[in-house]
Amino acid sequence: MVNEAVRRLKAEIEAVPVGQEDPERLRALWWALDRLGNTSFGVQGSLEMPQGYSDVPPGKNKCNAFVCCVYVVGAGVSVNSENGMPRFGRWYWFTRYPPGANEWAQPQPLGGFIPACGMVPGAIVAFADEPMGHAALYVSSGLLVYAGSDGVKLGLLATNLLGRKGLAVHVYCPR
Numbered sequence: 001m002v003n004e005a006v007r008r009l010k011a012e013i014e015a016v017p018v019g020q021e022d023p024e025r026l027r028a029l030w031w032a033l034d035r036l037g038n039t040s041f042g043v044q045g046s047l048e049m050p051q052g053y054s055d056v057p058p059g060k061n062k063c064n065a066f067v068c069c070v071y072v073v074g075a076g077v078s079v080n081s082e083n084g085m086p087r088f089g090r091w092y093w094f095t096r097y098p099p100g101a102n103e104w105a106q107p108q109p110l111g112g113f114i115p116a117c118g119m120v121p122g123a124i125v126a127f128a129d130e131p132m133g134h135a136a137l138y139v140s141s142g143l144l145v146y147a148g149s150d151g152v153k154l155g156l157l158a159t160n161l162l163g164r165k166g167l168a169v170h171v172y173c174p175r
Contacts, residue, residue, distance in 0.1 A: 005139045006140075009026075024122075026121060027075040028070045028137065038152045041063075042148065063101055066147035066152065067137065071085050072085050101134050102132065104124055105168045112173060113173070116171045119138045120171060124171075125144060125167070126168050126169075128165050130165075136160065139154070
């Protein structure tokens with residue numbers, strides 16, 4: 001399954017016309033795949049977030065922070081603009097944080113990301129759940145890359161859906 005997903009991803013990248021920059025979703029996905037095994041995104045990891053966001057201390061789930069880093073650092077998407085990665089704040093905590101998984105799991109636009117009908121490589125896939133959901137990037141062939149409890153890993157969409165209440169897919173689509 002992994003080999004098939006990589007083959008499809010390579011085919012999509014090779015289909016980008018010469019001289020045209022790869023779409024953000026493909027740059028984001030390559031950056032994500034390059035982080036496989038990175039424990040900074042695990043629950044016990046300490047994560048320095050891109051400028052404009054508060055850092056994430058150990059003991060916190062980081063799947064939404066991973067999705068944010070993938071697009072902001074990996075693909076160069078701006079922070080907190082109409083066409084960028086949104087951020088939310090809590091003035092009484094003096095923190096700024098990326099959308100949570102349950103926010104991504106809602107079928108509504110978030111910054112430069114719009115709900116999608118189907119999955120394409122690099123799309124943000126989010127599952128709603130209480131008290132918290134889960135966010136990941138779609139690779140291909142039913143495969144996801146995400147920040148799990150011990151770091152960045154690959155997993156199956158079907159496995160990640162078990163016990164989840166909702167699913168939404170967002171793609172980056174600057175206006």
